[in-house]
Amino acid sequence: MAIVFEKPKALTDAVLHYCPGCPHGIIHRLVAEAIDELGIEGQTIGVAPVGCAVMAYDYFACDMIEAAHGRAPAVATGIKRCRPDNIVFTYQGDGDLASIGMAETVHAAARNENITIIFVNNAIYGMTGGQMAPTSLPGQVTQTSPYGRDVNHCGWPIRVSEMLATLEGPEYIARVAVNNVKNVKQAKKAIKKAFENQIQGKGFSLVEVVSACPTNWGMTPQKALEWVESDMLPYYPIGVYKDRTAAKEAAK
Amino acid sequence: MAQRVLMKGNEAIAEAAIRAGCRHYFGYPITPQTEIAAYMAKKMPKIGGVFLQAESEIASINMVYGAAATGCRVMTSSSSPGISLKSEGLSYIAGSDIPALVVNVQRGGPGLGGIQPSQSDYFQATKGGGHGDYRMIVLAPASVQEMASLTIKGFNLADKYLMTSMILADGTIGQMMEPISFEEAEVETYEKPWALTGTEGKRKHNIVNSLYLQPDALEKKNFERYERYKIVEENEPMWEEYMMEDAEICVVAFGIASRVAKNAVVAARNEGIKVGLIRPITLWPFPKKALRAAADKCKSFISVELSMGQMIEDIQLATECLRPVTLCNRAGGMIPSPDQVLESIRKAQKGE
Numbered sequence: 001m002a003i004v005f006e007k008p009k010a011l012t013d014a015v016l017h018y019c020p021g022c023p024h025g026i027i028h029r030l031v032a033e034a035i036d037e038l039g040i041e042g043q044t045i046g047v048a049p050v051g052c053a054v055m056a057y058d059y060f061a062c063d064m065i066e067a068a069h070g071r072a073p074a075v076a077t078g079i080k081r082c083r084p085d086n087i088v089f090t091y092q093g094d095g096d097l098a099s100i101g102m103a104e105t106v107h108a109a110a111r112n113e114n115i116t117i118i119f120v121n122n123a124i125y126g127m128t129g130g131q132m133a134p135t136s137l138p139g140q141v142t143q144t145s146p147y148g149r150d151v152n153h154c155g156w157p158i159r160v161s162e163m164l165a166t167l168e169g170p171e172y173i174a175r176v177a178v179n180n181v182k183n184v185k186q187a188k189k190a191i192k193k194a195f196e197n198q199i200q201g202k203g204f205s206l207v208e209v210v211s212a213c214p215t216n217w218g219m220t221p222q223k224a225l226e227w228v229e230s231d232m233l234p235y236y237p238i239g240v241y242k243d244r245t246a247a248k249e250a251a252k
Numbered sequence: 253m254a255q256r257v258l259m260k261g262n263e264a265i266a267e268a269a270i271r272a273g274c275r276h277y278f279g280y281p282i283t284p285q286t287e288i289a290a291y292m293a294k295k296m297p298k299i300g301g302v303f304l305q306a307e308s309e310i311a312s313i314n315m316v317y318g319a320a321a322t323g324c325r326v327m328t329s330s331s332s333p334g335i336s337l338k339s340e341g342l343s344y345i346a347g348s349d350i351p352a353l354v355v356n357v358q359r360g361g362p363g364l365g366g367i368q369p370s371q372s373d374y375f376q377a378t379k380g381g382g383h384g385d386y387r388m389i390v391l392a393p394a395s396v397q398e399m400a401s402l403t404i405k406g407f408n409l410a411d412k413y414l415m416t417s418m419i420l421a422d423g424t425i426g427q428m429m430e431p432i433s434f435e436e437a438e439v440e441t442y443e444k445p446w447a448l449t450g451t452e453g454k455r456k457h458n459i460v461n462s463l464y465l466q467p468d469a470l471e472k473k474n475f476e477r478y479e480r481y482k483i484v485e486e487n488e489p490m491w492e493e494y495m496m497e498d499a500e501i502c503v504v505a506f507g508i509a510s511r512v513a514k515n516a517v518v519a520a521r522n523e524g525i526k527v528g529l530i531r532p533i534t535l536w537p538f539p540k541k542a543l544r545a546a547a548d549k550c551k552s553f554i555s556v557e558l559s560m561g562q563m564i565e566d567i568q569l570a571t572e573c574l575r576p577v578t579l580c581n582r583a584g585g586m587i588p589s590p591d592q593v594l595e596s597i598r599k600a601q602k603g604e
Contacts, residue, residue, distance in 0.1 A: 012457075041451070041453070042450050042451050042452040042453040042454075043450040043452070044450065045322075045448045045450060047318070054463060055463070057459045057461055058459075060457075061451075061457055062450070062451060062457055063448040063449065063450055063451055063457050063458045063459075064448075064457060064458075064459045064460070064461075065317075065318065065321050065348075065448060065459070065460040065461065066348075066459075066460065066461040066462065066463050067314065067317075067318075067344075068314060068317075068340055068341065068344050071310065071311070071314035071317075071341075074306065074310075074311040074312075074314035074315050074317075074318065075314050075315070075317055075318035075321075076318060077304070077311075077315050077318065078276075078278065078314065078315035078316060078317060078318025078319035078320075078321075078322075078326070079318040079319065079321065079322055079448065080318075081276060081302045081304060081315070081319065082276055082302075082318075082319045082322040082324040082326070083322050083448075083449065083450075086449070086450050103307050103308060103310075103311065104307070104310075104311050104314070106307075107306070107307035107311065
């Protein structure tokens, strides 16, 4: 019988610890599929974050390192500067990348560090039990914004892709989502491109993946995906925010 | 005869690191260690190395963490407030059991403190700084020559024991110029099968990590690490003894303080006082055996420090509180004069 569907080789056999209905499994798979298709597993070094994906080092079959909270882009920089021929990626959440690690993120982008960043934005701190994130929406109820995020008290959520796209440095900034099949396919393309850019030496490529957290949002997985569509995507629109190579070619 | 060159202490560290095979430097500007970064910025691009000015001390130590994980010889340098920021990374590097070299050209603290020389990061360097059970090998140069030779030694020890070596210098030695030779220290190389180099499809993936959610696994890691530290404590203490053969009073000082103390010891000897000096070169591992042996023949100890008295606690521990230990100190960037130390020796002679 023909095999029509398999686990990507770039994932190990370890059982994922993620909650039922969590899209991290999908996003891990998309990253692993891209690595498989590009045939780069043996050259790839991944950087795990602090957050729900903290144990990603057990799930990806390539060499892995666990970074301190928010420091993954700096750790990736250290690796890439020592081993420029290896493919280096980070996998980070919104608290990690957009709050405590914002400086590391912005400066890695400004340097056009030739790395790939997978940024999972689910508008909440998942691992610690559902606190307000830098990307939590106005009015969003979390453990630390129990009356809803009051923007007059604690400020507005940050649109990371739009912000990074204002920098001269980065090569490629895109926002995708994984709430339906069409978007998942689009996400896969963007993730693969972010790795291809690195292979081609083009530089800093970040894919923001709008995701869901059914557990901490207090929703069923299905309802959570609907909330992505109805509430998250209007604030965080899908799109390519920067593509230097495409822009250059369009200008020709 | 070995060729000698005139160099600033900070530059000697940078040149020695390059000679030790370090090709990656990540730093952030801070006084009084800027010459290290300046030297690296000039040299590294010419020899195929990398100098990168990071966005912060936190980022730079995490770049060191990533670079060290690939098996590269890598370093950063900073001064006291910057080392506080790097402490997070130092803890992760220790918890991941990988080697790195970190230089602290100390200035006065706490807080923003000042920019003049100090030794007030002794506790931070030898007792922790970052969170968790860990140690660093702490090397305290007292001359520009030692800035160079201990840097090379530091890289060797870091690779050998899979831990951070810290050069705990101070602003005086950092800025001082002396003739030195690079031909003394031998560069050692070690296999690094744990390094992140890409599996090439030939081995299971390597993981560099300090997270162990199972408490028994984390405990086991800590016990294993401390077994290794025991070997370091057994094999690696370094110290210098000066006029200790018949000494009845033992002055203990490291770094720049030891040079002042040496002058005072000579002056006291001229007055007929039987005094000697023990200069710890490794602050961790502390030369406990030398101090304990001195406690059998000396009636008292004097700790000379550029701090409010930090090493004095290790002297008391090492000598098992068998003899009184007095403190002769200046702080905040001030340096004791030989006369101040001499006065302390006279008092000790009188049993005061």
